[in-house]
Amino acid sequence: MFDYQSFNIRERESFWKFPTHYDECMEILDKKFDSFDLKDSSNYGINEKNELVFIDYGMSKQLYNEQWVPAVERGEVPHIEIHKCDICGIRKEIRIYGEADNDRRCLECGKE
Ligand SMILES: [Zn+2]
Numbered sequence: 001m002f003d004y005q006s007f008n009i010r011e012r013e014s015f016w017k018f019p020t021h022y023d024e025c026m027e028i029l030d031k032k033f034d035s036f037d038l039k040d041s042s043n044y045g046i047n048e049k050n051e052l053v054f055i056d057y058g059m060s061k062q063l064y065n066e067q068w069v070p071a072v073e074r075g076e077v078p079h080i081e082i083h084k085c086d087i088c089g090i091r092k093e094i095r096i097y098g099e100a101d102n103d104r105r106c107l108e109c110g111k112e
Pocket of ligand 1: 036067085086087089090106107108109
């Protein structure tokens with residue numbers, strides 16, 4: 001985890017190609033547009049040349065800090081943790097709703 005972002009796309013660089021000017025674009029989005037979670041792989045698609053295509057702007061850092069984080073703390077929206085699912089036993093992303101949530105089932109095993 002880097003700078004509160006959930007997954008750094010640079011960690012799996014060999015799986016895809018970075019388009020020309022990728023770093024410059026990320027810097028502009030970060031500095032001028034207050035973008036957030038720019039390096040989360042779920043925000044990208046891959047084109048026919050196996051290059052990353054940024055598809056999801058998501059939310060601004062300001063919105064994240066002022067509204068998303070408090071909503072997560074209240075348990076209104078989930079945050080994602082990696083756990084072994086209590087039902088299927090596979091280690092994967094589990095949605096957690098607040099600190100009191102001990103339900104460790106994955107989406108496929110019925111947790112929403
Ligand atoms: Zn499961």
